[in-house]
Ligand SMILES: Nc1ncnc2c1ncn2[C@@H]1O[C@H](COP(=O)(O)OP(=O)(O)OP(=O)(O)O)[C@@H](O)[C@H]1O
Ligand code: SF4
């Protein structure tokens with residue numbers, strides 16, 4: 503079976519102050535139908551750039567330098583804008599960190615959700631729109647959904663707004679939801695509730711989810727696979743349990759070293775690793791991780807590691 507999404511050798515650079523920042527540099531990744539793939543890595547490693555590239559939502563200074571993003575057989579890099587317009591919001595939906603920015607403050611949330619049905623599915627009947635929106639609100643467990651339909655965003659809590667955004671994303675039964683830090687602006691209890699909602703969506707509709715997050719705990723609970731990004735590259739990609747239990751790339755190992763156990767109730771955010779993410783306009787030669795890697799030697803400063811199968815996953819390290 504072909505994967506729902508196959509990203510091959512993708513390169514996205516930003517033009518910035520007369521420099522080219524290699525934000526995503528030769529990234530390959532697949533997501534199958536009904537699969538949840540977590541994308542983790544330090545701030546600035548290229549996670550959001552990767553997510554935005556799929557729907558071609560990148561800012562105007564971004565350049566597609568190479569590679570393919572094949573979604574359901576269509577290369578989204580080359581597809582005309584008209585095709586992208588049909589896919590975005592219909593087959594590919596986004597959920598971002600701050601639900602506030604995703605909602606129009608002047609329109610009642612039920613009408614905003616309903617607009618998706620009007621726009622993408624050409625549904626005209628007010629009754630049908632109301633019913634479908636209410637059904638979606640109930641699916642994400644918005645209490646008192648009929649009343650909330652007529653609320654303005656400012657009348658809802660952050661968690662409730664994010665539920666509205668997620669339920670709106672489900673209205674068109676998208677094949678892929680790209681969730682970029684969907685829970686990180688919310689408190690831990692609400693985060694847990696939202697995790698359950700994502701899990702429900704996958705169970706019920708076989709929705710695939712790209713889950714971008716700093717929170718290893720969320721990935722451990724929700725994802726089937728995890729891709730670890732470092733400085734624009736994926737350094738390890740595989741089954742979530744295998745990678746978290748027995749990381750093979752030195753970067754993944756450092757990243758996981760001091761993550762508090764989830765059973766302790768800690769928020770399992772990523773550990774900070776000594777040193778800095780390299781300048782993406784002028785990345786170090788060889789392995790990009792070598793200035794911070796405890797195992798680095800002369801070879802690592804020269805030779806750029808390829809993704810290779812190591813045991814049961816992919817790893818980009820010449821010492822593995
Ligand atoms: N519009 C832009 N113009 C120039 N550089 C950008 C732009 N957007 C992002 N970058 C740079 O590209 C790199 C990757 O950024 P990106 O936002 O994809 O990282 P991220 O992994 O999502 O980080 P975070 O965890 O902080 O959200 C960073 O170095 C960032 O500064
Ligand atoms: S290639 Fe070398 S520097 Fe890079 S992660 Fe492996 S050991 Fe470390």
Ligand SMILES: [Mg+2]
Nearest residue numbers: 549550551682
């Ligand atoms: Mg980001």
